[in-house]
Amino acid sequence: MTNMNDTPFDYYADKKHDHTHGHHAPVTGRDEGPPSEYEVMSRAMQELLEAKGIVTADEVRRRMEIFEQDYPYRGSRVIARAWTDPAFKRRLLKDGKAACAEMGVDLEATRLIAVENTPEVHNLIVCTLCSCYPRELLGSPPTWYKSDNYRARVVFEPRSVLKEFGTLLPEDVTVRVHDSNADMRYVVVPMRPQGTEGWSEEQLAEILTRDTLVGVTVPKARSQKSEGRG
Amino acid sequence: MTDKPLNKGPHDMGGSAAGPIDTMDHGMRFWEKQANALRSTLTGKKIVRLDALRRAAEDLGDQYYKLAYFERTTAALRTVLLEKGLFTEAELKAKMAEVRSRFEVPREPHSSAGEGTDR
Protein backbone atom coordinates (compact mmCIF):
# COMPACT_ATOMS: atom_id res chain seq x y z
CA MET A 1 0.00 0.00 0.00
CA THR A 2 1.52 3.25 -1.11
CA ASN A 3 2.10 6.03 1.35
CA MET A 4 0.22 9.02 -0.03
CA ASN A 5 3.05 11.29 1.08
CA ASP A 6 5.63 9.66 -1.20
CA THR A 7 5.29 11.05 -4.69
CA PRO A 8 3.13 14.12 -5.21
CA PHE A 9 0.77 13.73 -8.14
CA ASP A 10 -2.75 14.60 -9.08
CA TYR A 11 -4.49 11.50 -7.83
CA TYR A 12 -7.61 12.33 -9.76
CA ALA A 13 -5.93 12.98 -13.09
CA ASP A 14 -4.31 9.57 -12.74
CA LYS A 15 -7.57 7.87 -12.00
CA LYS A 16 -9.28 9.48 -15.01
CA HIS A 17 -6.74 7.80 -17.28
CA ASP A 18 -7.40 4.54 -15.50
CA HIS A 19 -3.68 3.86 -15.13
CA THR A 20 -2.70 1.54 -12.38
CA HIS A 21 0.48 3.03 -11.03
CA GLY A 22 -0.37 1.58 -7.63
CA HIS A 23 -1.26 4.99 -6.30
CA HIS A 24 -4.83 4.11 -5.47
CA ALA A 25 -4.82 4.50 -1.72
CA PRO A 26 -8.11 2.94 -0.66
CA VAL A 27 -10.33 4.65 1.86
CA THR A 28 -9.53 1.93 4.37
CA GLY A 29 -5.84 2.80 4.13
CA ARG A 30 -3.55 3.67 6.98
CA ASP A 31 -0.97 6.39 7.47
CA GLU A 32 2.55 5.39 8.35
CA GLY A 33 4.43 6.71 11.32
CA PRO A 34 3.20 7.71 14.74
CA PRO A 35 0.11 9.91 14.80
CA SER A 36 0.36 13.63 15.51
CA GLU A 37 -1.42 15.18 18.45
CA TYR A 38 -4.14 16.42 16.11
CA GLU A 39 -4.69 13.06 14.51
CA VAL A 40 -5.17 11.61 17.97
CA MET A 41 -7.54 14.48 18.82
CA SER A 42 -9.57 14.02 15.66
CA ARG A 43 -9.96 10.28 16.15
CA ALA A 44 -10.79 10.75 19.81
CA MET A 45 -13.49 13.31 19.03
CA GLN A 46 -15.03 11.03 16.45
CA GLU A 47 -15.09 8.10 18.86
CA LEU A 48 -16.69 10.19 21.59
CA LEU A 49 -19.35 11.38 19.16
CA GLU A 50 -19.98 7.82 18.02
CA ALA A 51 -20.28 6.61 21.60
CA LYS A 52 -22.87 9.33 22.25
CA GLY A 53 -24.83 8.42 19.12
CA ILE A 54 -24.24 11.77 17.43
CA VAL A 55 -22.57 10.27 14.40
CA THR A 56 -21.96 6.71 13.31
CA ALA A 57 -18.74 5.28 11.92
CA ASP A 58 -20.75 4.33 8.86
CA GLU A 59 -21.88 7.88 8.19
CA VAL A 60 -18.31 9.16 8.32
CA ARG A 61 -17.04 6.31 6.19
CA ARG A 62 -19.71 7.02 3.58
CA ARG A 63 -18.69 10.67 3.44
CA MET A 64 -15.08 9.61 2.94
CA GLU A 65 -16.14 7.43 0.04
CA ILE A 66 -18.21 10.15 -1.56
CA PHE A 67 -15.30 12.59 -1.31
CA GLU A 68 -13.00 9.97 -2.78
CA GLN A 69 -15.08 8.30 -5.45
CA ASP A 70 -17.84 10.69 -6.45
CA TYR A 71 -17.26 14.40 -5.93
CA PRO A 72 -13.90 14.69 -7.70
CA TYR A 73 -15.30 13.48 -11.00
CA ARG A 74 -18.31 15.70 -11.31
CA GLY A 75 -16.80 19.03 -12.25
CA SER A 76 -15.03 17.83 -15.35
CA ARG A 77 -18.23 16.11 -16.57
CA VAL A 78 -20.30 19.24 -16.11
CA ILE A 79 -17.79 21.48 -17.87
CA ALA A 80 -17.30 18.93 -20.66
CA ARG A 81 -21.06 19.05 -21.18
CA ALA A 82 -20.87 22.84 -21.34
CA TRP A 83 -18.18 22.57 -24.00
CA THR A 84 -20.32 20.35 -26.21
CA ASP A 85 -23.73 21.93 -25.57
CA PRO A 86 -23.81 25.74 -25.92
CA ALA A 87 -27.37 26.01 -24.56
CA PHE A 88 -26.35 24.06 -21.46
CA LYS A 89 -23.32 26.31 -21.07
CA ARG A 90 -25.59 29.36 -21.10
CA ARG A 91 -27.75 27.79 -18.42
CA LEU A 92 -24.66 26.87 -16.40
CA LEU A 93 -23.37 30.42 -16.52
CA LYS A 94 -26.80 31.76 -15.61
CA ASP A 95 -27.41 29.45 -12.64
CA GLY A 96 -24.75 26.90 -11.79
CA LYS A 97 -26.73 24.97 -9.22
CA ALA A 98 -29.78 24.59 -11.46
CA ALA A 99 -27.68 23.45 -14.41
CA CYS A 100 -25.88 20.84 -12.30
CA ALA A 101 -29.24 19.60 -11.02
CA GLU A 102 -30.29 19.10 -14.66
CA MET A 103 -27.39 16.68 -15.01
CA GLY A 104 -28.32 14.88 -11.83
CA VAL A 105 -25.41 16.48 -9.96
CA ASP A 106 -26.74 17.41 -6.54
CA LEU A 107 -24.53 20.13 -5.07
CA GLU A 108 -26.28 19.84 -1.67
CA ALA A 109 -25.76 23.14 0.16
CA THR A 110 -23.32 24.57 -2.39
CA ARG A 111 -24.39 27.57 -4.47
CA LEU A 112 -22.36 27.50 -7.64
CA ILE A 113 -21.34 30.39 -9.87
CA ALA A 114 -19.63 29.34 -13.10
CA VAL A 115 -17.35 31.94 -14.64
CA GLU A 116 -16.27 31.69 -18.23
CA ASN A 117 -12.79 32.20 -19.64
CA THR A 118 -12.77 34.06 -22.95
CA PRO A 119 -9.98 35.42 -25.15
CA GLU A 120 -10.41 38.65 -23.17
CA VAL A 121 -10.85 37.38 -19.61
CA HIS A 122 -9.12 34.75 -17.48
CA ASN A 123 -10.75 33.78 -14.20
CA LEU A 124 -8.99 32.63 -11.05
CA ILE A 125 -10.57 31.41 -7.79
CA VAL A 126 -9.40 31.68 -4.18
CA CYS A 127 -10.77 31.80 -0.67
CA THR A 128 -8.44 34.16 1.20
CA LEU A 129 -10.26 33.74 4.52
CA CYS A 130 -10.26 29.94 4.74
CA SER A 131 -10.67 27.34 1.99
CA CYS A 132 -14.15 27.71 0.52
CA TYR A 133 -14.32 25.55 -2.56
CA PRO A 134 -17.13 23.79 -4.45
CA ARG A 135 -16.41 20.46 -2.80
CA GLU A 136 -19.57 18.72 -4.02
CA LEU A 137 -18.46 19.53 -7.56
CA LEU A 138 -14.69 19.13 -7.41
CA GLY A 139 -13.96 17.10 -4.28
CA SER A 140 -11.49 18.28 -1.66
CA PRO A 141 -9.28 21.21 -2.64
CA PRO A 142 -5.61 20.67 -3.44
CA THR A 143 -3.07 21.54 -0.76
CA TRP A 144 -1.82 24.58 -2.66
CA TYR A 145 -5.33 26.09 -2.72
CA LYS A 146 -5.49 25.87 1.07
CA SER A 147 -1.93 27.15 1.53
CA ASP A 148 -1.27 30.48 3.19
CA ASN A 149 0.94 31.59 0.32
CA TYR A 150 -1.75 31.08 -2.31
CA ARG A 151 -4.43 32.68 -0.19
CA ALA A 152 -2.24 35.70 0.52
CA ARG A 153 -0.76 36.31 -2.92
CA VAL A 154 -3.26 35.43 -5.60
CA VAL A 155 -5.47 38.43 -4.82
CA PHE A 156 -2.71 41.00 -5.23
CA GLU A 157 -0.32 39.32 -7.65
CA PRO A 158 -2.39 36.85 -9.68
CA ARG A 159 -0.14 36.95 -12.73
CA SER A 160 2.91 36.12 -10.67
CA VAL A 161 1.02 33.21 -9.09
CA LEU A 162 -0.13 31.99 -12.49
CA LYS A 163 3.49 32.02 -13.63
CA GLU A 164 4.39 29.70 -10.74
CA PHE A 165 1.85 27.26 -12.14
CA GLY A 166 3.37 27.63 -15.59
CA THR A 167 0.56 29.76 -16.95
CA LEU A 168 1.51 32.87 -18.89
CA LEU A 169 -1.17 35.26 -20.03
CA PRO A 170 -0.83 38.11 -22.50
CA GLU A 171 -1.03 41.61 -21.00
CA ASP A 172 -4.17 42.32 -23.01
CA VAL A 173 -6.10 39.57 -21.21
CA THR A 174 -7.97 40.73 -18.11
CA VAL A 175 -7.27 38.66 -15.04
CA ARG A 176 -10.43 38.41 -12.95
CA VAL A 177 -9.86 37.05 -9.45
CA HIS A 178 -12.79 35.77 -7.38
CA ASP A 179 -12.42 35.70 -3.61
CA SER A 180 -15.12 33.24 -2.56
CA ASN A 181 -15.68 34.79 0.83
CA ALA A 182 -19.37 34.20 1.58
CA ASP A 183 -22.19 31.98 0.35
CA MET A 184 -21.21 31.43 -3.29
CA ARG A 185 -18.72 28.91 -4.67
CA TYR A 186 -16.99 29.14 -8.00
CA VAL A 187 -15.87 27.04 -10.93
CA VAL A 188 -14.07 28.22 -14.03
CA VAL A 189 -15.31 27.23 -17.48
CA PRO A 190 -12.01 27.20 -19.40
CA MET A 191 -11.78 27.90 -23.10
CA ARG A 192 -11.92 24.72 -25.11
CA PRO A 193 -8.48 24.24 -26.66
CA GLN A 194 -7.75 23.74 -30.34
CA GLY A 195 -7.25 20.13 -31.36
CA THR A 196 -10.28 18.78 -29.48
CA GLU A 197 -12.71 18.94 -32.38
CA GLY A 198 -14.94 15.89 -32.48
CA TRP A 199 -13.88 14.69 -29.01
CA SER A 200 -16.43 12.89 -26.84
CA GLU A 201 -17.51 14.38 -23.51
CA GLU A 202 -15.47 11.69 -21.80
CA GLN A 203 -12.32 12.68 -23.67
CA LEU A 204 -12.95 16.34 -22.92
CA ALA A 205 -13.54 15.60 -19.23
CA GLU A 206 -10.08 14.02 -19.05
CA ILE A 207 -8.31 17.27 -19.90
CA LEU A 208 -10.52 19.29 -17.53
CA THR A 209 -8.32 18.67 -14.52
CA ARG A 210 -8.96 20.33 -11.20
CA ASP A 211 -6.30 22.99 -11.71
CA THR A 212 -8.03 24.16 -14.89
CA LEU A 213 -11.35 24.47 -13.06
CA VAL A 214 -9.81 26.72 -10.40
CA GLY A 215 -8.05 28.71 -13.10
CA VAL A 216 -4.34 28.25 -12.30
CA THR A 217 -3.75 26.34 -15.53
CA VAL A 218 -5.49 25.99 -18.88
CA PRO A 219 -6.51 22.67 -20.41
CA LYS A 220 -4.35 21.22 -23.12
CA ALA A 221 -5.41 18.92 -25.93
CA ARG A 222 -3.13 16.08 -24.88
CA SER A 223 -2.64 13.54 -22.09
CA GLN A 224 -1.89 15.13 -18.69
CA LYS A 225 0.09 12.23 -17.30
CA SER A 226 3.47 13.62 -18.28
CA GLU A 227 2.87 16.75 -16.19
CA GLY A 228 2.50 15.09 -12.82
CA ARG A 229 0.08 17.73 -11.76
CA GLY A 230 -3.57 18.10 -12.61
CA MET B 1 1.91 50.44 21.21
CA THR B 2 1.30 47.75 18.63
CA ASP B 3 1.71 48.01 14.87
CA LYS B 4 -0.82 45.28 14.25
CA PRO B 5 -3.84 46.25 12.15
CA LEU B 6 -6.89 46.71 14.34
CA ASN B 7 -8.87 43.49 14.78
CA LYS B 8 -7.31 41.70 11.85
CA GLY B 9 -7.66 37.97 12.35
CA PRO B 10 -4.80 35.58 11.54
CA HIS B 11 -6.92 34.03 8.79
CA ASP B 12 -7.46 37.31 6.97
CA MET B 13 -4.40 36.99 4.83
CA GLY B 14 -5.32 38.40 1.44
CA GLY B 15 -2.53 40.76 0.47
CA SER B 16 -0.07 39.65 3.15
CA ALA B 17 3.54 39.12 2.17
CA ALA B 18 4.12 35.47 1.40
CA GLY B 19 6.57 33.18 -0.32
CA PRO B 20 6.48 30.82 -3.29
CA ILE B 21 3.59 28.42 -3.64
CA ASP B 22 4.17 24.68 -3.55
CA THR B 23 2.14 23.99 -6.67
CA MET B 24 2.07 20.22 -6.24
CA ASP B 25 -0.99 18.73 -4.62
CA HIS B 26 0.15 16.62 -1.67
CA GLY B 27 -3.25 15.08 -1.18
CA MET B 28 -4.63 14.14 2.19
CA ARG B 29 -3.46 11.59 4.69
CA PHE B 30 -5.96 9.01 5.80
CA TRP B 31 -6.70 10.71 9.13
CA GLU B 32 -7.20 14.02 7.29
CA LYS B 33 -9.74 12.44 4.95
CA GLN B 34 -11.49 11.06 7.98
CA ALA B 35 -11.37 14.43 9.77
CA ASN B 36 -12.78 16.06 6.66
CA ALA B 37 -15.55 13.47 6.50
CA LEU B 38 -16.32 13.99 10.18
CA ARG B 39 -16.67 17.72 9.67
CA SER B 40 -18.82 17.16 6.60
CA THR B 41 -21.05 14.73 8.48
CA LEU B 42 -21.49 17.12 11.39
CA THR B 43 -22.29 20.15 9.23
CA GLY B 44 -24.52 18.08 6.94
CA LYS B 45 -26.56 16.97 9.95
CA LYS B 46 -26.58 20.58 11.18
CA ILE B 47 -24.95 19.57 14.45
CA VAL B 48 -22.31 22.25 13.98
CA ARG B 49 -22.33 25.26 11.72
CA LEU B 50 -19.48 25.91 9.32
CA ASP B 51 -19.55 29.57 10.43
CA ALA B 52 -18.82 28.55 14.01
CA LEU B 53 -15.94 26.34 12.89
CA ARG B 54 -14.47 29.21 10.92
CA ARG B 55 -14.81 31.56 13.87
CA ALA B 56 -13.15 29.07 16.18
CA ALA B 57 -10.21 28.72 13.76
CA GLU B 58 -9.92 32.50 13.50
CA ASP B 59 -9.80 32.76 17.29
CA LEU B 60 -6.63 30.64 17.39
CA GLY B 61 -4.59 33.85 17.19
CA ASP B 62 -0.85 33.35 16.70
CA GLN B 63 -1.32 29.60 17.08
CA TYR B 64 -3.03 29.70 13.66
CA TYR B 65 0.30 30.20 11.90
CA LYS B 66 1.92 27.31 13.71
CA LEU B 67 -0.67 24.78 12.62
CA ALA B 68 -1.13 22.94 9.35
CA TYR B 69 -4.55 23.03 7.68
CA PHE B 70 -6.11 19.96 9.29
CA GLU B 71 -4.59 20.84 12.62
CA ARG B 72 -6.42 24.16 12.48
CA THR B 73 -9.69 22.52 11.52
CA THR B 74 -9.33 19.89 14.24
CA ALA B 75 -8.54 22.52 16.88
CA ALA B 76 -11.56 24.51 15.72
CA LEU B 77 -13.85 21.48 15.83
CA ARG B 78 -12.67 20.72 19.34
CA THR B 79 -13.56 24.26 20.43
CA VAL B 80 -17.03 24.16 18.93
CA LEU B 81 -17.88 20.68 20.23
CA LEU B 82 -16.76 21.68 23.74
CA GLU B 83 -18.83 24.85 23.51
CA LYS B 84 -21.85 22.75 22.61
CA GLY B 85 -21.17 20.45 25.55
CA LEU B 86 -21.11 17.37 23.35
CA PHE B 87 -18.23 16.13 25.46
CA THR B 88 -16.09 17.56 28.24
CA GLU B 89 -12.39 18.39 28.26
CA ALA B 90 -11.85 15.55 30.70
CA GLU B 91 -13.62 13.07 28.45
CA LEU B 92 -11.58 14.22 25.49
CA LYS B 93 -8.32 14.01 27.38
CA ALA B 94 -9.13 10.47 28.53
CA LYS B 95 -10.17 9.34 25.07
CA MET B 96 -7.05 10.84 23.54
CA ALA B 97 -4.89 8.89 25.99
CA GLU B 98 -6.74 5.75 25.03
CA VAL B 99 -6.36 6.42 21.28
CA ARG B 100 -2.69 7.27 21.75
CA SER B 101 -2.02 4.00 23.54
CA ARG B 102 -3.52 2.07 20.64
CA PHE B 103 -1.02 3.67 18.29
CA GLU B 104 1.97 2.92 20.49
CA VAL B 105 4.81 1.73 18.28
CA PRO B 106 8.33 0.82 19.33
CA ARG B 107 10.56 3.89 19.38
CA GLU B 108 12.75 4.22 16.31
CA PRO B 109 15.99 6.24 16.24
CA HIS B 110 14.89 8.35 13.22
CA SER B 111 12.46 11.24 13.60
CA SER B 112 8.84 10.76 12.75
CA ALA B 113 7.56 11.44 9.22
CA GLY B 114 7.05 15.16 8.71
CA GLU B 115 3.47 16.23 9.25
CA GLY B 116 3.83 18.55 6.28
CA THR B 117 2.28 21.95 6.68
CA ASP B 118 0.19 22.87 3.70
CA ARG B 119 2.18 26.00 3.04
Added chain:
Amino acid sequence: MMRTRPKRAKKPRPSTYTPAPGHRFSVGDRVAIKRAFPPGHRRTPYYIRGKEGVIERICGAFPNPEELAYGFDGEPAKVLYRVRFEQKHVWPDYQGPARDIIEMEVFEHWLAPAPGREKRAKATRSG
Protein backbone atom coordinates in the same frame (compact mmCIF):
# COMPACT_ATOMS: atom_id res chain seq x y z
CA MET C 1 -49.06 16.01 -26.11
CA MET C 2 -50.81 17.27 -23.00
CA ARG C 3 -49.78 15.92 -19.62
CA THR C 4 -51.79 16.19 -16.43
CA ARG C 5 -49.93 17.94 -13.66
CA PRO C 6 -48.86 15.72 -10.78
CA LYS C 7 -51.08 16.26 -7.77
CA ARG C 8 -48.20 16.43 -5.31
CA ALA C 9 -46.50 19.82 -5.03
CA LYS C 10 -43.23 19.80 -6.96
CA LYS C 11 -39.98 20.40 -5.13
CA PRO C 12 -38.68 23.86 -5.97
CA ARG C 13 -35.95 23.73 -8.60
CA PRO C 14 -32.55 24.23 -6.99
CA SER C 15 -30.95 27.57 -7.72
CA THR C 16 -27.70 29.27 -6.81
CA TYR C 17 -29.64 32.42 -6.01
CA THR C 18 -32.39 33.30 -3.56
CA PRO C 19 -34.84 36.18 -3.70
CA ALA C 20 -33.67 39.50 -2.25
CA PRO C 21 -36.79 41.57 -1.73
CA GLY C 22 -36.09 45.15 -0.72
CA HIS C 23 -32.49 45.03 -1.88
CA ARG C 24 -30.95 48.44 -1.49
CA PHE C 25 -28.50 48.31 -4.38
CA SER C 26 -28.81 47.34 -8.02
CA VAL C 27 -26.39 45.97 -10.60
CA GLY C 28 -24.16 48.78 -11.77
CA ASP C 29 -24.41 50.88 -8.60
CA ARG C 30 -21.13 52.29 -7.34
CA VAL C 31 -20.62 51.34 -3.72
CA ALA C 32 -18.07 51.80 -0.98
CA ILE C 33 -17.18 49.09 1.54
CA LYS C 34 -17.39 50.39 5.09
CA ARG C 35 -14.06 51.46 6.51
CA ALA C 36 -14.72 49.63 9.75
CA PHE C 37 -12.59 47.13 11.68
CA PRO C 38 -14.88 45.45 14.17
CA PRO C 39 -13.72 42.42 16.14
CA GLY C 40 -15.26 39.03 15.60
CA HIS C 41 -16.20 36.89 12.66
CA ARG C 42 -16.56 38.92 9.45
CA ARG C 43 -16.61 37.72 5.87
CA THR C 44 -15.51 41.06 4.43
CA PRO C 45 -11.75 40.72 3.94
CA TYR C 46 -9.55 43.31 5.59
CA TYR C 47 -7.97 44.33 2.30
CA ILE C 48 -11.28 45.53 0.81
CA ARG C 49 -12.43 47.70 3.70
CA GLY C 50 -12.96 51.27 2.57
CA LYS C 51 -12.56 50.41 -1.10
CA GLU C 52 -14.99 51.34 -3.86
CA GLY C 53 -16.48 49.11 -6.50
CA VAL C 54 -19.50 48.32 -8.61
CA ILE C 55 -22.36 45.89 -7.92
CA GLU C 56 -21.83 42.98 -10.31
CA ARG C 57 -24.83 40.87 -9.26
CA ILE C 58 -27.31 40.27 -6.49
CA CYS C 59 -26.85 36.81 -4.97
CA GLY C 60 -29.88 36.79 -2.73
CA ALA C 61 -30.51 37.05 0.98
CA PHE C 62 -28.74 34.78 3.45
CA PRO C 63 -28.52 34.44 7.22
CA ASN C 64 -25.80 36.69 8.59
CA PRO C 65 -22.60 34.67 9.11
CA GLU C 66 -21.43 37.19 11.71
CA GLU C 67 -24.27 35.91 13.90
CA LEU C 68 -24.25 32.27 12.82
CA ALA C 69 -20.65 32.05 13.99
CA TYR C 70 -21.77 32.55 17.59
CA GLY C 71 -24.78 30.26 17.63
CA PHE C 72 -27.47 32.73 16.62
CA ASP C 73 -29.78 32.05 13.71
CA GLY C 74 -28.51 34.96 11.62
CA GLU C 75 -32.02 36.20 10.91
CA PRO C 76 -33.24 38.39 9.39
CA ALA C 77 -31.32 37.39 6.27
CA LYS C 78 -29.09 40.03 4.76
CA VAL C 79 -28.80 40.74 1.05
CA LEU C 80 -25.53 39.52 -0.44
CA TYR C 81 -24.03 41.17 -3.50
CA ARG C 82 -21.05 40.48 -5.70
CA VAL C 83 -18.93 43.57 -6.06
CA ARG C 84 -16.28 44.22 -8.69
CA PHE C 85 -13.16 46.24 -7.95
CA GLU C 86 -10.26 47.49 -10.03
CA GLN C 87 -7.05 45.88 -8.82
CA LYS C 88 -5.11 49.11 -9.22
CA HIS C 89 -7.58 50.75 -6.85
CA VAL C 90 -7.41 47.94 -4.28
CA TRP C 91 -3.60 47.63 -4.29
CA PRO C 92 -1.59 50.83 -4.74
CA ASP C 93 1.42 48.75 -5.85
CA TYR C 94 -0.50 46.45 -8.20
CA GLN C 95 1.90 45.27 -10.88
CA GLY C 96 -0.53 44.02 -13.51
CA PRO C 97 -2.47 46.02 -16.10
CA ALA C 98 -5.19 48.48 -15.15
CA ARG C 99 -7.82 46.22 -16.69
CA ASP C 100 -7.36 43.51 -14.01
CA ILE C 101 -10.25 43.13 -11.58
CA ILE C 102 -11.16 41.34 -8.38
CA GLU C 103 -14.65 40.37 -7.28
CA MET C 104 -16.11 39.13 -4.04
CA GLU C 105 -19.32 38.87 -2.11
CA VAL C 106 -20.28 41.64 0.29
CA PHE C 107 -23.29 41.81 2.58
CA GLU C 108 -25.52 44.84 2.33
CA HIS C 109 -24.71 46.14 5.80
CA TRP C 110 -21.07 46.56 4.73
CA LEU C 111 -22.07 48.74 1.77
CA ALA C 112 -22.86 52.41 1.30
CA PRO C 113 -23.33 54.35 -1.93
CA ALA C 114 -19.91 55.48 -3.16
CA PRO C 115 -19.51 59.12 -2.18
CA GLY C 116 -20.15 61.64 -4.93
CA ARG C 117 -20.30 59.12 -7.77
CA GLU C 118 -22.94 59.09 -10.46
CA LYS C 119 -24.23 55.78 -11.75
CA ARG C 120 -21.95 54.38 -14.43
CA ALA C 121 -22.81 51.95 -17.19
CA LYS C 122 -24.09 48.63 -15.87
CA ALA C 123 -21.45 46.15 -14.87
CA THR C 124 -21.62 43.30 -17.36
CA ARG C 125 -22.75 39.98 -16.00
CA SER C 126 -20.11 38.12 -17.94
CA GLY C 127 -20.02 34.80 -16.15
